[in-house]
Amino acid sequence: MTKRDAQxxxxxxRLVDAAVESLIEEGYAASTxxxxxxxxxxxxGALLHHFPTREELFGAAIGQLVERNEQAxxxxxxxxxxxxxxxxxGLQVLRSAFASPSFGAELELWAAARTSKELRAVLRRAEGxxxxxxxxxxxxxxxxxxxxxxAYPMVADLTVQLLRGMAISDVLYREAADQEPLLExxxxxxxxxxxxxx
Amino acid sequence: MTKRDAQxxxxxxRLVDAAVESLIEEGYAASTxxxxxxxxxxxxGALLHHFPTREELFGAAIGQLVERNEQAxxxxxxxxxxxxxxxxxGLQVLRSAFASPSFGAELELWAAARTSKELRAVLRRAEGxxxxxxxxxxxxxxxxxxxxxxAYPMVADLTVQLLRGMAISDVLYREAADQEPLLExxxxxxxxxxxxxx
DNA sequence: CCCTTCACAGTCAGCTCTGACTGTGAGATG
DNA sequence: CATCTCACAGTCAGAGCTGACTGTGAAGGG
Numbered sequence: 024m025t026k027r028d029a030q031x032x033x034x035x036x037r038l039v040d041a042a043v044e045s046l047i048e049e050g051y052a053a054s055t056x057x058x059x060x061x062x063x064x065x066x067x068g069a070l071l072h073h074f075p076t077r078e079e080l081f082g083a084a085i086g087q088l089v090e091r092n093e094q095a096x097x098x099x100x101x102x103x104x105x106x107x108x109x110x111x112x113g114l115q116v117l118r119s120a121f122a123s124p125s126f127g128a129e130l131e132l133w134a135a136a137r138t139s140k141e142l143r144a145v146l147r148r149a150e151g152x153x154x155x156x157x158x159x160x161x162x163x164x165x166x167x168x169x170x171x172x173x174a175y176p177m178v179a180d181l182t183v184q185l186l187r188g189m190a191i192s193d194v195l196y197r198e199a200a201d202q203e204p205l206l207e208x209x210x211x212x213x214x215x216x217x218x219x220x221x
Numbered sequence: 222m223t224k225r226d227a228q229x230x231x232x233x234x235r236l237v238d239a240a241v242e243s244l245i246e247e248g249y250a251a252s253t254x255x256x257x258x259x260x261x262x263x264x265x266g267a268l269l270h271h272f273p274t275r276e277e278l279f280g281a282a283i284g285q286l287v288e289r290n291e292q293a294x295x296x297x298x299x300x301x302x303x304x305x306x307x308x309x310x311g312l313q314v315l316r317s318a319f320a321s322p323s324f325g326a327e328l329e330l331w332a333a334a335r336t337s338k339e340l341r342a343v344l345r346r347a348e349g350x351x352x353x354x355x356x357x358x359x360x361x362x363x364x365x366x367x368x369x370x371x372a373y374p375m376v377a378d379l380t381v382q383l384l385r386g387m388a389i390s391d392v393l394y395r396e397a398a399d400q401e402p403l404l405e406x407x408x409x410x411x412x413x414x415x416x417x418x419x
Numbered sequence: 420c421c422c423t424t425c426a427c428a429g430t431c432a433g434c435t436c437t438g439a440c441t442g443t444g445a446g447a448t449g
Numbered sequence: 450c451a452t453c454t455c456a457c458a459g460t461c462a463g464a465g466c467t468g469a470c471t472g473t474g475a476a477g478g479g
Contacts, residue, residue, distance in 0.1 A: 027446060031456065050336030052250045055436060066458045071438065073456090127335050130389060134332035137325050137392045138248030147393055177406045184403070185379065187386035191328060194335045195345055205382070208375045215417070216410060225476060229426065253466060264428045269468065271426090 035073050037063045042084035043091065047128045051135050056080060082145050085132060089149040092129055093156050096120040100164055110217075111210045113164035114182070118206055121186045122193060130190055157183070172217045185209060233271050235261045240282035241289065245326045249333050254278060280343050283330060287347040290327055291354050294318040298362055308415075309408045311362035312380070316404055319384045320391060328388055355381070370415045383407060 041063035045054040056077050060070045074080035099116045106112035120126060136142040161179050162170045169175060189202055196202075239261035243252040254275050258268045272278035297314045304310035318324060334341040359377050360368045367373060387400055394400075 050333060068458050131332040131335060133389055133392050134329040135248060137329060180403055181407060184386035184390060185383050187389050188382035191331055191385050191389060192382060194331050205378055209379060212414060266428050
C-alpha cells in the first residue's frame with residue numbers, strides 16, 4: 024500500500040463518513056453533495072474525483088449507515104446489563120438501538136424510497152445482509168430455549184415490526200408519551216405467547 | 222357567496238389537491254412549488270397569491286392529507302364485509318388503510334420531520350384530531366366487549382405501532398414477503414390477550 | 420356608468436445544486 | 450534526475466427553485 028493509496032482511502036472515507044453524518048443530522052433532503060463536501064472539508068474536485076455522481080456517493084453512504092446500525096445493535100447488546108429475563112433484556116437492547124438518530128436516518132431513507140426506484144434498489148442491497156444479521160442477533164439475545172419455541176419466528180417478526188413502528192412514532196410523540204411501558208407490556212405478551220402450548 | 226369568492230375557493234382547492242397528490246405520487250422531496258403549480262395547471266402568480274410561501278402551501282396540504290387518511294379508515298371500515306370475528310375484520314380494515322400510498326406519504330413526512338422542527342410542528346397540529354379519531358374508530362370496529370377489556374388500551378397501542386412498522390416495511394419488502402400471515406397471527410395473539418384473565 | 424378592488428398572469432432576479440472542465444503539485448517510476 | 454501519473458484544487462456553465470414584482474381584465478360598489 025503506497026502513500027498515495029493511503030491518502031486516497033483516507034479522503035474517500037472522510038467523504039463517506041461526512042455523508043453518513045449529514046444523513047443522520049440533516050436528513051436526506053438536506054444532504055446535498057455540497058453539504059457533504061463542506062462537512063468533509065474537501066474541495067469540489069476531490070468529491071467528484073471519488074464520487075462522480077451524487078447517487079454513487081449516497082450509495083456508499085447508505086451502505087455504511089446500514090452497517091453502522093447493524094453494529095450498533097451488537098454494541099448495545101454487549102454492554103447491556105445482565106438480566107435474569109432474556110426477553111426483557113433483549114427488547115431493551117433492540118429498542119435502544121432502534122431509537123437512535125442513526126436508525127431514524129435509515130427509516131427516513133426507507134420512507135423516501137417509496138417514490139424512488141433507485142433508492143429502493145440501493146436500500147434493498149444494503150439491507151440484505153443486515154436483515155439476516157438482525158434476526159440472528161435477536162435469536163442470540165433471546166437464547167436457545169426461546170428460539171426453540173414454534174412460535175418464535177412469529178414473535179421475532181412481530182417484534183421487529185413493532186419496534187419500527189415505535190421508532191417512527193418517536194419523531195412526533197417521544198416527548199409526549201413515554202413508550203417504555205408499552206415495551207414492558209410487549210415483553211409480557213411475548214412471554215405469554217412463548218409459554219403457550221404448541 | 223359571490224362569484225369571486227367561489228372562484229377563489231376553487232383555485233385554492235385545486236392547489237391544495239395538487240399538492241396532496243404530488244406528496245403521494247412524487248414524494249416530499251420532489252414536491253416543489255413548481256411541480257404543484259404545473260400539476261394544478263395554474264400560473265405562478267396564482268399559486269403565490271394563495272400561498273405566499275412554500276411552507277404555507279404544504280402546511281395546508283399536510284392538513285388535507287392527514288384528514289384524507291382519517292376518512293380513508295372510515296371508508297374502508299364502512300365497506301368491509303361483515304365478519305363474525307370483529308378482531309380479524311378490524312385488523313384487515315386498518316391494515317388496508319395503512320398500506321395505501323396516501324398513508325405512505327404521511328409516514329414519509331413523519332420520517333422527514335425528524336430533522337425539521339417546522340415540519341414536526343405542522344404534523345403535530347394536523348395529527349392531533351386524527352389520532353384521537355383513529356383510536357375512536359379502532360374502538361368502534363372492535364366493539365364494546367373488546368374495548369371493555371382491561372387490556373384493551375395496550376392492545377390498541379400495540380396494534381397501531383405494529384401497523385406503522387408494517388407500513389414502513391412494505392416499501393422494501395411488500396413484494397418479497399406476504400405480510401398477511403403476520404397480521405392473522407397478530408389477530409390470534411390479540412384474542413389471546415383479551416381473553417386472558419384481568 | 421365609472422372607478423376600485425382583487426384574483427390571477429407572466430416575467431425575473433437571486434440563490435443553490437450538480438457535474439464538467441482545466442490547472443497543479445506531490446509522489447511513483449524509469 | 451527526468452518524466453509521468455494521479456489525487457485533488459478551483460472555477461464555471463447549466464438547470465431548477467423560490468419568491469418578488471408589475472401588468473391585466475373581470476367582478477362589484479357607488
